[in-house]
Amino acid sequence: MSYAAIADRDHEREHHEPQTFITKYIWSQDHKVIAIQYGITAIFVGLIALGLSVMMRLQLGFPNEFAFINPENYYQFITMHGMIMVIYLLTALFLGGFGNYLIPLMCGSRDMVFPYMNMLSYWVYLLSVIVLLISFFVPGGSTGAGWTLYPPQAILPGTPGKDLGIVLMLGSLALFIVAFTMGGLNYVTTVLQARCKGMTLMRLPLSVWGIFIATILGLLAFPALLVSAVMMLFDKLLGTSFFMPAISSMGIDPGYTGGSPILFQHLFWFFGHPEVYIVALPAFGLVSDLLSTHARKNIFGYRMMVWAIIAIGGLSFIVWAHHMYVSGMNPYFGFFFATTTLIIAVPTAIKVYNWVLTLWQGNIHLRVPMLFAIGFIFTFIHGGLTGLFLGNVTIDMPLSDTYFVVAHFHMVMGVSPIMVVFGAIYHWWPKISGKMYNETLGKWHFWMTFLGTYAIYLPMHYLGFQGVPRRYYAMGNTEFLPESAQALNASITMAALLVAVAQILFFINIIWSLVKGPKSDPNPWDATTLEWQTPDHPPKHGNWGDKLPVVYRWAYDYSVPGYKDDFIPQNVPPDEAPAGREHGVKH
Amino acid sequence: MSEAVLDSEAGSVPATSGVVEDWSRDKQVFGVPWGKAMMWIFLVSDTFIFSCFLVGYMSVRISTTDPWPIPSEVFALSFGGDPIPLVLIAIMTFILITSSGTMALAVNMGYRKDRKKTFWLMVSTAALGASFVGMQAFEWSKLIIDEGVRPWVNPMGATQFGSSFFMITGFHGLHVSAGVIYLLVIAFRVKNGFYERRGGNYEIVEITGLYWHFVDLVWVFIFAFFYLW
Numbered sequence: 129m130s131y132a133a134i135a136d137r138d139h140e141r142e143h144h145e146p147q148t149f150i151t152k153y154i155w156s157q158d159h160k161v162i163a164i165q166y167g168i169t170a171i172f173v174g175l176i177a178l179g180l181s182v183m184m185r186l187q188l189g190f191p192n193e194f195a196f197i198n199p200e201n202y203y204q205f206i207t208m209h210g211m212i213m214v215i216y217l218l219t220a221l222f223l224g225g226f227g228n229y230l231i232p233l234m235c236g237s238r239d240m241v242f243p244y245m246n247m248l249s250y251w252v253y254l255l256s257v258i259v260l261l262i263s264f265f266v267p268g269g270s271t272g273a274g275w276t277l278y279p280p281q282a283i284l285p286g287t288p289g290k291d292l293g294i295v296l297m298l299g300s301l302a303l304f305i306v307a308f309t310m311g312g313l314n315y316v317t318t319v320l321q322a323r324c325k326g327m328t329l330m331r332l333p334l335s336v337w338g339i340f341i342a343t344i345l346g347l348l349a350f351p352a353l354l355v356s357a358v359m360m361l362f363d364k365l366l367g368t369s370f371f372m373p374a375i376s377s378m379g380i381d382p383g384y385t386g387g388s389p390i391l392f393q394h395l396f397w398f399f400g401h402p403e404v405y406i407v408a409l410p411a412f413g414l415v416s417d418l419l420s421t422h423a424r425k426n427i428f429g430y431r432m433m434v435w436a437i438i439a440i441g442g443l444s445f446i447v448w449a450h451h452m453y454v455s456g457m458n459p460y461f462g463f464f465f466a467t468t469t470l471i472i473a474v475p476t477a478i479k480v481y482n483w484v485l486t487l488w489q490g491n492i493h494l495r496v497p498m499l500f501a502i503g504f505i506f507t508f509i510h511g512g513l514t515g516l517f518l519g520n521v522t523i524d525m526p527l528s529d530t531y532f533v534v535a536h537f538h539m540v541m542g543v544s545p546i547m548v549v550f551g552a553i554y555h556w557w558p559k560i561s562g563k564m565y566n567e568t569l570g571k572w573h574f575w576m577t578f579l580g581t582y583a584i585y586l587p588m589h590y591l592g593f594q595g596v597p598r599r600y601y602a603m604g605n606t607e608f609l610p611e612s613a614q615a616l617n618a619s620i621t622m623a624a625l626l627v628a629v630a631q632i633l634f635f636i637n638i639i640w641s642l643v644k645g646p647k648s649d650p651n652p653w654d655a656t657t658l659e660w661q662t663p664d665h666p667p668k669h670g671n672w673g674d675k676l677p678v679v680y681r682w683a684y685d686y687s688v689p690g691y692k693d694d695f696i697p698q699n700v701p702p703d704e705a706p707a708g709r710e711h712g713v714k715h
Numbered sequence: 716m717s718e719a720v721l722d723s724e725a726g727s728v729p730a731t732s733g734v735v736e737d738w739s740r741d742k743q744v745f746g747v748p749w750g751k752a753m754m755w756i757f758l759v760s761d762t763f764i765f766s767c768f769l770v771g772y773m774s775v776r777i778s779t780t781d782p783w784p785i786p787s788e789v790f791a792l793s794f795g796g797d798p799i800p801l802v803l804i805a806i807m808t809f810i811l812i813t814s815s816g817t818m819a820l821a822v823n824m825g826y827r828k829d830r831k832k833t834f835w836l837m838v839s840t841a842a843l844g845a846s847f848v849g850m851q852a853f854e855w856s857k858l859i860i861d862e863g864v865r866p867w868v869n870p871m872g873a874t875q876f877g878s879s880f881f882m883i884t885g886f887h888g889l890h891v892s893a894g895v896i897y898l899l900v901i902a903f904r905v906k907n908g909f910y911e912r913r914g915g916n917y918e919i920v921e922i923t924g925l926y927w928h929f930v931d932l933v934w935v936f937i938f939a940f941f942y943l944w
Binding site for chain 1: 741752757760763766775778780867873875879886
């Protein structure tokens with residue numbers, strides 16, 4: 129095909145090795161360097177968000193003990209914690225970090241299709257992070273409107289950061305969306321158009337599938353956030369009334385009339401629900417590869433796994449109003465959205481069963497990445513089941529805005545993706561750095577994080593049943609709450625502090641590995657996927673040396689009978705190794 | 716697709732196994748260059764932006780309690796006699812659709828490697844686009860200066876009329892302006908032989924055209940939903 133031939137030739141011509149330190153590590157167009165830049169920035173802001181959650185827990189566990197936390201700060205901590213974790217950490221890390229690193233390597237490409245735009249994507253992302261961080265230091269502080277930024281309260285007096293704070297927040301989001309679009313277009317086009325010979329879509333590792341579909345969701349969902357950010361900025365700065373009804377604020381008429389606050393909620397959640405899957409689908413994909421590799425078994429039901437990812441992605445666009453059962457919208461909407469929400473459980477359950485069946489009778493190696501992957505299955509089942517409760521209108525009504533909701537979404541889209549983030553970092557660390565990490569430290573990190581998060585979030589479900597409302601600075605004299613609720617809150621805080629401190633082990637491990645860690649094999653886990661078959665270790669600019677790889681089999685030829693090893697890399701030709709069980713079909 | 720499909724065993728996939736099989740077989744899903752595929756994907760994403768703007772506008776138009784001004788009266792111009800409804804918008808729409816025609820011709824001339832004609836057709840497309848933006852500026856100034864409409868106030872009724880109008884036509888106008896710049900950059904590159912040095916491939920003219928046609932198509936929807944409703 130002439131197009132492909134031209135495209136390939138152009139691409140290789142543009143890949144001359146960068147010479148200076150600055151073009152190699154700072155203004156780099158290499159997808160691997162950009163991935164690491166994304167990763168470091170995302171983890172840095174993630175640590176800030178972790179610090180904010182510690183402050184919140186200190187206040188909740190020991191009210192009035194810490195004079196530096198007042199109600200205004202508390203709302204700012206809550207808002208920035210949520211926003212940073214969901215968007216600036218998880219979205220950026222999964223798509224900008226893992227997406228950038230793994231897509232070209234796993235597809236057998238030399239780089240993203242437009243490396244220059246890929247580089248711009250990172251720098252605009254960094255700009256959005258800087259704008260976000262500036263908002264902490266402006267007069268009035270960062271916004272305290274909650275991560276959902278609901279109007280009218282987000283821009284009216286009484287909410288902290290209602291002036292510069294919210295403006296910078298919305299501006300930062302708009303920048304983030306620009307950055308994401310530039311990166312996302314690259315990821316999607318690379319997966320569709322720039323795979324190596326023989327790498328059909330149905331031979332792609334599930335990591336790529338998860339990141340690919342999540343990026344498509346992002347490209348279709350972020351526009352709604354951009355539009356709502358623009359409209360709210362106009363409401364705030366120009367005095368338009370898109371979201372603002374006629375309202376009296378502290379006895380003063382701010383001059384708004386006739387807007388629709390519910391419109392914002394619809395727009396926000398049209399972005400917000402797919403956002404859950406923008407975070408979850410890459411995690412699904414990565415964890416599938418972790419499980420298969422460390423259980424030395426092909427992933428169970430590969431085709432169904434792919435179709436489940438696609439189905440979840442599609443369905444995620446028609447469930448958004450299940451976040452709005454108590455918003456006052458038409459109750460018939462609740463019927464529709466509860467139905468679609470529960471339907472999503474079907475493809476999700478297929479995935480969970482397939483993960484468990486991948487482990488079944490596998491040769492399981494309980495290395496650190498595998499521990500995190502299995503931990504993910506636990507936390508995800510847990511958070512997923514409580515999602516079924518909240519998806520039903522009648523059960524959601526009393527549980528809405530209680531700690532049950534907080535426990536649910538932290539289990540399902542906080543802890544679960546973070547489990548995968550850690551598992552995936554440990555798994556690919558040897559490829560990224562060329563060094564091994566310390567297994568013992570890693571295991572300590574896993575167990576403290578895994579058990580610690582259960583100690584945090586299991587009791588929160590109970591608090592939710594008791595009726596403890598979320599986002600409250602303090603309970604005061606609330607008659608329906610027993611005193612033991614406070615004792616529980618104190619214990620949750622202790623667990624949260626422990627988990628926060630445990631993360632130091634991770635950073636010690638990384639630093640130890642970089643300084644003193646032993647050199648790793650090019651393929652320490654005996655994995656089949658292409659990124660472990662690079663000619664250089666760690667891979668150099670252009671990834672594949674002189675010759676692009678050629679793929680002859682799917683990504684999961686583990687323990688194929690009649691072959692000397694228990695894995696056959698994707699680029700081993702059929703005359704050197706038996707045909708595996710591509711798509712579960714024995715050839 | 717003519718790329719050889721490498722199978723682990725020869726010819727195991729019968730031709731009957733469907734569209735999914737076909738699409739997933741090859742190195743590329745779509746037989747187009749990377750830039751064109753990326754432009755298409757971007758336009759899908761941009762469609763969602765404009766859809767959200769339009770849905771937001773319809774939603775506030777329904778929710779507002781003040782009366783909505785009648786667009787055919789607001790956007791009427793009088794040339795000495797009775798005001799003619801929507802006359803300026805009709806001319807603007809005509810100009811924009813004409814520019815789609817010159818753009819299509821430019822794409823054709825690009826593939827014929829007729830650099831001179833491609834250049835002039837792209838420049839005239841850009842000129843038509845610029846005149847569209849100019850007339851939009853005239854319409855804005857009429858609304859702002861003569862009628863006293865602002866994003867935050869509207870003497871004719873619902874404030875959301877002005878807010879939605881300035882926001883949506885403004886966002887579209889920015890797209891047209893960006894398109895004019897994009898067209899001019901590519902046109903001058905075509906003229907000075909930039910693409911001759913890169914193998915004489917004029918796909919880029921078509922990619923620019925995709926964006927331009929998209930901007931025109933969006934205008935048709937804005938025209939229908941804002942001016943004709």
